[in-house]
Amino acid sequence: MLSKAIIKDIQSLQHKKFRDESNAFLAEGPKVVKELLLSGVFKCKMVYALADWINNADKKLSDTFIDKVQLVTPEELEKIANYSTPNQVVAIFEKRKESAPIDLKDQITLVLDNIQDPGNLGTIIRTSDWFGVKNIICSKNTADLYNSKVVQSTMASLARVNLYYTDPVEWLKKNKEVKVFAASLLGEPLKNFRGTKEAILLIGNEANGLSEEIQSFAIHDITIPRNGVAESLNAAIATAIILYELKN
Amino acid sequence: MLSKAIIKDIQSLQHKKFRDESNAFLAEGPKVVKELLLSGVFKCKMVYALADWINNADKKLSDTFIDKVQLVTPEELEKIANYSTPNQVVAIFEKRKESAPIDLKDQITLVLDNIQDPGNLGTIIRTSDWFGVKNIICSKNTADLYNSKVVQSTMASLARVNLYYTDPVEWLKKNKEVKVFAASLLGEPLKNFRGTKEAILLIGNEANGLSEEIQSFAIHDITIPRNGVAESLNAAIATAIILYELKN
Incomplete structure (x- = not known):
């Protein structure tokens, strides 16, 4: 049985402040939890699961992480989970240490300026993973990678794409060897850039666009x-269309 | 002042059952409300707005619809609004009568099979509007166009794209003159279809794909x-990339 204190601790991970303090985040549902466990990218701290997940759904995985797995009741799971869809399992992982990308050669690298919607950020990460983007630079006012809505909408792609939160202006100053493109409502037609294999792509907030300095x-x-x-187009949609064209 | 009964009536529009019964839906925020009012596509039943919206933000619009506009307090607005972002205004519109598209010539027409996520549906509608798609056929288990999350994420594009809920199989049987394509994980590369100006495009549920019969x-x-x-890619992302390529 989960104590009230533990339930409160887990629930506190909904808030960035507590995620930062405890250096941990929450993942939900069999698919995302399984992929994150298998990736080995994030150290697993705890898995809270229904009997069905432990004994049937992911028995092998559950056996591997047996010392981390705690059985919970459906009622307990509902208290610690964000999403009401049948979830079976919630896991707590350690955040990984952020690192600046080392090599930008032959790659598309995204720079996100003030992308506040967690669903959009998650979708951008998932789409980046599809198109082989390895690194995303995020302005500090972009949504938190470990926000549970981001984690869920990445569909575990967060284990394969490196996000680095920093001041984009300072970062861009240091990375002058790669051509920089900006997504814009008033620019050259995208098809002119088909097949660009190496670029830094700037994506701004839908309502306000890119800050002048980044632009x-x-x-x-x-x-x-x-x-x-x-x-206008949703920021994740615009990113996806541009990545498709650059990569093809 | 809003009576408890009125507040309850407005809140009930969160549920499809009550939207169907009252043939009405809710739109929120200055941008969406303004565009829907100006479009004239949906008959306005009521506008609930803060003094600032009435006297400043959209004074001209407010004057035009003066007999429909009711002043509310921030506390009242919070009770009837879904979203916590500063909203200023909530409006109730009449749903429009659905109609089957008459002419599919020289157009891309979407068929959505079981797209359940309202945010995805809203984004598909908005992206369709960007690319000039006029008609979307939705299976009956696709999210409701008038769900407030759909309405908000369309950014008023729902006034410009016609959605028709029906049995896609029956509809496809009647529309044999236009070539049908399906978005799929195992098919021909999208670039082979660049510049296709007329097509019916089938989009399935991310988890389950298209039903065999529709496929x-x-x-x-x-x-x-x-x-x-x-x-995989999110359904709205896949739709957007395909529309971009077909249209270019």
Whole structure:
């Protein structure tokens, strides 16, 4: 049985402050938990699971991490989980130490400026993983990678993409050897950039765009042609379309 | 002042059952409310707004709809609004009568099979509007267009894209003159289809893909090439990338 104190501790991981203090984060559901356990990227601290997960669904995995696995009741799981969909399992992992990307050669590297929506950030990470982007630089006001909505919407891609939170301006100053492109509503058509294998791609906040200082590093503004009426595209959608075209 | 009964009525619009019964839905925030009011597509039933919206933010609009506008306090607004971001205004609109698309010529038409996530549906509608898609056919188990998360994430594009909920199989049987493509993980590379101006595009649920019966209508399966590791792409992301390539 989980004590009230433990339940409170786990629930506190919903908040960045407590995630930072305890250097830990929460992952939910069989798919995400399994992939994160198997990746070995994040050290597992605890797994809270229903009997069915332990004895059936992921028995082998459960046996491997047996000293970390604690049986919980459906009622307890509901208290510590964020999502109401049938979840079976919640795990606590240690955050990993962030590191600046070392090599940007022959790669697309993203720079996210103020992407506040956790769902958008998670989707950008998952899409980056699909297209083989290894590194994402995030401004400090971008959503937290360990926010549970981000963790869930990455579908475990967070184990394969390196996120580095820093001041993008300072980082861009130090990385002048790679061409910088900016996603923009008023630029050159995206198809002109088809097959660009190496670039830094700046993605701004939907409402406010890129900060002027970050924008000033771009040698090309890239625009996705509009055939219809909508004012703008969601930031994750724009990122995905640009990555597709650059990578093909 | 809003009576308890009125507040309860407005809150009930969170649920599809009550939206269907009252033939109405809720829109929130200055941007979405303004665009829906200006579009004239949905008949406005009521606008609940803070003094600032009425007297400053959208004074002209507020004057036009003066007989529908009711002043509320921030506390009242919070009770009737879904989102905690500063909202200023909530409006109730009449749902519009659904109609089957009449003409599919020279167009891309989407068929969504079981897209349950409201955020995904909203993003698909917004992206469709960007790329000039006029009609989306939705299976009955796809999220409700008038779900407030859908309404918000469309950013008012729901006024410009026609959604028609029906049995996709029956609908596809009646529309044999347009080529049908399916988004798939195992198909021909998307770039082979660049510049396809007329098509019906089938989009399935991320977890389960398309139902076999719907899939059987497709003459081509389209795949977005993967350069990385992620198992799949989010349904809205896949739709956006395919629309971009077809339209360019």
